[in-house]
Amino acid sequence: MAQVVAAVDVGGTRVKAALVDAAGHEVESRTVPTVPGASVEGVLVGQVAGLVRDLRDSAGSRHEVGACGVVVPGLVDGSAGVARWSANLGWRDLPVSGPLTELLGLPVALGHDVRAGLVAEVRWGAASGARNVLFLPVGTGIAGALMLDGRVVEADGWAGELGHVVVEPDGPLCGCGAHGCLEAVASAAAVERRYAALSVPVAGGHVGADRIASLVDASDPLAVEVWGVAVEALARAVTLTVTLTGVERVLVGGGLAQSGETLLGPLRAAVASRLTFQRAPAIERAQLGERAGCLGAAALAWDLS
Ligand SMILES: [Zn+2]
Structure with missing residues (x-):
């Protein structure tokens, strides 16, 4: 058996x-x-x-x-x-x-x-064998989990709330009550809200993050602008985490990561442009979905x- x-x-x-x-x-x-x-x-x-x-x-x-x-x-x-x-x-x-x-x-x-x-992800997925990892699912909300020196950081359950790090001090209101949290700026839901607020309403209404990603691939100016705001915010949060913790691997998951290189390509470039002395992390898509x-x-x- x-x-x-x-x-x-x-x-x-x-x-x-x-x-x-x-x-x-x-x-x-x-x-x-x-x-x-x-x-x-x-x-x-x-x-x-x-x-x-x-x-x-x-x-x-x-x-x-x-x-x-x-x-x-x-x-x-x-x-x-x-x-x-x-x-x-x-x-x-x-x-x-x-x-x-x-x-x-x-x-x-x-x-x-x-x-x-x-x-x-470390045992069976994209971070196999890594010891210093940030797992960053970007979906309706944004969560974070850290492994440092081979141990998952728990802090009695309080660790990893990267979605509620403020990236735009005067930014949109977050569900947690603060303004400009990463989640309120760069989650799939935030990208959809920003796009809807700036675009001319069309028949059929709601434009999803996956559709916005394909518009980015087609160089639609508004989609590119909205996507860029999310990428910059994610880059700020990733750079902060890399500087503070020294993670060598960043695994991006959740709905927004389904766009693959449409998100990861610009994110790698934006993080690289912010790093000065820090060890550059590999930024990859999570595997287990x-x-x-x-x-x-x-x-x-x-x-x-
Ligand atoms: Zn928040």
Whole structure:
């Protein structure tokens, strides 16, 4: 019977669960909507336990599940096994590891979705073998996770909030209440908002970041201008991080990175133009995409088993 772990990535709208082998391959998986009332104690844990039991049943006698890893967004205290706070999901101090261990009879690791995603990228993805890495998913929001000297920086769950570093002091209002945060200037949502505000409204309305990226490729002046603002803001934040931490690898993920070189080419140039004495980092696209969280949960579980 092959050994696997159960891995669960809890998001604001979806929960993805999978059985993952030691090479990072998903042998079974399920994706379901996040249960309503997930912030109420016991509700989310019940959903996760149900998914893991279901995966175990389908794997039958072919795979043996040795441990379970769960990742969630927000502030997470992995050592206490408690999800401290999530703006999207609305919980405060939600116990996860303890009750889930009781329900499943397995050792359970709890972690942060983006920090665990970084671990997965280092173990099975684009940062293989690296020891000093910034993982920067740029999607609806912007998150950050740091590995320094081979260790993921946690700071009791407070580390890595690069999306809320101010890059434009008088910039747009951010969801966190401050003005000009990186997330309010350079996330996919911010790029879309800026483009919509400056363009003539067209039939069909909303222009997505992927469409704006193709307009950049076609040298559309407005798209190029809007994209440039995001690239400069990202370059400022990456340069700050490189200077402060000495990361040698920057992995850009999330929706905006799907444009590939349309984002990475100008970003490399903008960072290079800002560096003076610092070690220049390799700036690359993250490899695991939407699987990063789930595989990160698997990496945490494998470390337990
Ligand atoms: Zn903010």
